[in-house]
Each structure stands twice: as structure tokens, then as C-alpha cells.
Amino acid sequence: MTGPGGGCTVRRMLRRVAPGLAAVLVLALTACAQGPDDPGARTSNSPAPPDPGTGAASTAIQLVNLWRVSGAEGEGADTWLRLDVPEFQLWRDCGMIQGSWRATDTFFLASTYGASGECVTGSTLPRVVWLESVSEYRAVGDGWELRDSQGAVVATLTLDGGPDPIPTAAESFTEPPAITDRMREELRQPAPLPIGLTPATPENLAARWAPVGGTSDPHVVFDANGAWTGSDGCNGGQGRWAADGAGAFLATPGISTLVACEGTPVTSWVSQARWAVIDNGALRLLDANASELGRLGRD
Structure with missing residues (x-):
């Protein structure tokens, strides 16, 4: 079965995904030449720890x-x-x-x-x-x-x-x-969106986006039904997304492939983003501190 990143297969694995769980099924999408237990393997959309000092309590x-x-x-x-x-x-x-x-x-x-x-x-x-x-x-x-x-x-x-x-x-x-x-x-609520930025709406987000100058086809596709799929160029990822039209953005990380590569961490940008804005036609994803994670063009 081909994973969202392409060229990968689905196999059944028994892994621990949280302390205290036994015999948990996780569908890991792995490349044929490298499994998730390889030292160099990583999850492309693993969220980073939150930075302190963002907005008010939620x-x-x-x-x-x-x-x-x-x-x-x-x-x-x-x-x-x-x-x-x-x-x-x-x-x-x-x-x-x-x-x-x-x-x-x-x-x-x-x-x-x-x-x-x-x-x-x-x-x-x-x-x-x-x-x-x-x-x-x-x-x-x-x-x-x-x-x-x-x-x-x-x-x-x-x-x-x-x-x-x-x-x-x-x-x-x-x-x-x-x-x-x-x-x-x-x-916690994110820091306020800086003045002068144009909020992305659900309508103009629903498209395929790719970083300018990216290699190995890193991209993200936001479907109008609220699902997203993407790749860092090697690893496929997917989840759910939502936007309020005033710039606020939220996405979940879901299943991801586990392959080490020199890709662009687009899926990580998506899962960490709290704001989405349009800047001269480009999509800028901002984190909880309103700092830019990445910039993508409509593909």
C-alpha cells in the first residue's frame, strides 16, 4: 500500500506510543530500505515543545x-x-x-x-x-x-x-x-497576529502549496473537507486542519512516514502553525509566538 509520501509500504507494528500501553497497533509508513528503528529515522511532523510567553490561558x-x-x-x-x-x-x-x-x-x-x-x-x-x-x-x-x-x-x-x-x-x-x-x-492562546498581515481564509488555503526552491517535492495540500496531506520530500504526513478567516489556524499531526532525509519540514510547519497569512501571494505559517515557521507558494 502506498503511503502519502509515495514509494512506501504499510506494515503492522506493535509499538509503545505512551507509557503504560501494551500491544498498540500503529500504522507506520516506512520506506522499504529503512525502518523506523533506524538511528537516522525521524518523524517529519513531530511538534516542537511550546515556547513560554505566548498569549493568555485558553x-x-x-x-x-x-x-x-x-x-x-x-x-x-x-x-x-x-x-x-x-x-x-x-x-x-x-x-x-x-x-x-x-x-x-x-x-x-x-x-x-x-x-x-x-x-x-x-x-x-x-x-x-x-x-x-x-x-x-x-x-x-x-x-x-x-x-x-x-x-x-x-x-x-x-x-x-x-x-x-x-x-x-x-x-x-x-x-x-x-x-x-x-x-x-x-x-495557551497564541501571541496576537502582528498588524499589517493579511489573514488567510479557508477558501484561499484550500490548495496545494510548496516551498519555493524545495527539492524532492515537499508540499502540503489543504482539502476543503478539513483534511491535509503533505510531505517533507521523503516522509508523508496527514491530519486535520481548520482556519477562522481572521488568521487563526490549527492542525493535527496524524500518521507519518519515518525516513531520514534532507527534506523541507513542511508537515512540521503545518502541525506547529497557529496563524496563517497571505503575503504577496505566498502562504506564511506562523507559530504560537507569531514567528515564521515557513513560507510556501501555490503549486
């Missing part, structure tokens, strides 16, 4: 907890969503599904990358369509509504018990995560 920190999921299509009564930072664990009767999530005061995005327990089925990564359709959230009583891009309620999160322990995960995953200073920093 309400997104209130999402960090263990929530009962109600009203989500296809989910049973005993489904819980544990929102840690930057990972989530979705508890089903079969075990756990893992992924990454990002949030601002309004945006909420999630991407799936693995599973454990009986949720592992062959070499196929479980899909959580309802969760990956969420783009925003709203407070309702002591919980939250997760909504899609049209404002429709996709699921409701409430504080109501927790899952029973399973053999393939540490018991701590049945409890709410402890909120740390690092979590607060990672979810």
Missing part, C-alpha cells in the same frame, strides 16, 4: 479530563474520551483507540493513529468518523458539545464514571489526566 485546558461520550454515531453507551495533551484515548468495549488532538478557545480537531486490545483488527487503522468530523466545541452545563463545521452536534461529553481496566493498558488510563504547566503552555 479555555481548551478545561477539556483535559475523562469524559463519557453520548450521542456519537456508532458508539455504545460505555464509551469514554480521555483528553490528555497532546494525545487522546477513546475507550470502547474492544479496548482503546489513540490519536492526537488540538484545540483553541473554539476549534477542536482530532486525528487517529493507533489502537490497542481487541480494537486492533489486522493491519487496518480503526476509523472514528464522528470524532474526526469535529471542528469546534461549546460548553453545555458541566460538559461540552462537540460540533462539526456546519454547527451540528456530533457528540456530548459529560463527567460520568470511567472505563474498567483492560490488560493491554495501564490502570492510570482509566482516570483523568493530571493537568500540568506544560499542558497549560501547549494549549
Whole structure:
């Protein structure tokens, strides 16, 4: 099976993706000549640690907890969503599904990358369509509504018990995560967008972009449906993205290939970006401190 970076194959791997997890399925897209355990291998869209001193605290920190999921299509009564930072664990009767999530005061995005327990089925990564359709959230009583891009309620999160322990995960995953200073920093609002920059809109972001003068075809494609795919020239990456039309931008990292190369870290720029602006036709991605990560042209 060809990965998003091209020329790679999908193979089943049992790896630890978080402390306390056992027998976790992660679909790693690897080149035939180099596996993810090679010393030179790297993940092209691994997010960098957040820098201190950005904006004010975000309400997104209130999402960090263990929530009962109600009203989500296809989910049973005993489904819980544990929102840690930057990972989530979705508890089903079969075990756990893992992924990454990002949030601002309004945006909420999630991407799936693995599973454990009986949720592992062959070499196929479980899909959580309802969760990956969420783009925003709203407070309702002591919980939250997760909504899609049209404002429709996709699921409701409430504080109501927790899952029973399973053999393939540490018991701590049945409890709410402890909120740390690092979590607060990672979810903090970004620094204000500098005056004079032209915010990118969802409409003009939806295209294929590439760094000027890049080699080996580094690029990113923002689909209008909220998915993105890209490459640093060797490694493919993918996830979800959202923009508010006023410059605010958010993206999740998802599955990535693991190949060492001298590419341009486009997928890393995407997953770290908090602002997107247009400058003389070029797309500039800025981090939480409003510093430029990279500049791309419409391809």
C-alpha cells in the first residue's frame, strides 16, 4: 500500500506510543530500505515543545479530563474520551483507540493513529468518523458539545464514571489526566497576529502549496473537507486542519512516514502553525509566538 509520501509500504507494528500501553497497533509508513528503528529515522511532523510567553490561558485546558461520550454515531453507551495533551484515548468495549488532538478557545480537531486490545483488527487503522468530523466545541452545563463545521452536534461529553481496566493498558488510563504547566503552555492562546498581515481564509488555503526552491517535492495540500496531506520530500504526513478567516489556524499531526532525509519540514510547519497569512501571494505559517515557521507558494 502506498503511503502519502509515495514509494512506501504499510506494515503492522506493535509499538509503545505512551507509557503504560501494551500491544498498540500503529500504522507506520516506512520506506522499504529503512525502518523506523533506524538511528537516522525521524518523524517529519513531530511538534516542537511550546515556547513560554505566548498569549493568555485558553479555555481548551478545561477539556483535559475523562469524559463519557453520548450521542456519537456508532458508539455504545460505555464509551469514554480521555483528553490528555497532546494525545487522546477513546475507550470502547474492544479496548482503546489513540490519536492526537488540538484545540483553541473554539476549534477542536482530532486525528487517529493507533489502537490497542481487541480494537486492533489486522493491519487496518480503526476509523472514528464522528470524532474526526469535529471542528469546534461549546460548553453545555458541566460538559461540552462537540460540533462539526456546519454547527451540528456530533457528540456530548459529560463527567460520568470511567472505563474498567483492560490488560493491554495501564490502570492510570482509566482516570483523568493530571493537568500540568506544560499542558497549560501547549494549549495557551497564541501571541496576537502582528498588524499589517493579511489573514488567510479557508477558501484561499484550500490548495496545494510548496516551498519555493524545495527539492524532492515537499508540499502540503489543504482539502476543503478539513483534511491535509503533505510531505517533507521523503516522509508523508496527514491530519486535520481548520482556519477562522481572521488568521487563526490549527492542525493535527496524524500518521507519518519515518525516513531520514534532507527534506523541507513542511508537515512540521503545518502541525506547529497557529496563524496563517497571505503575503504577496505566498502562504506564511506562523507559530504560537507569531514567528515564521515557513513560507510556501501555490503549486
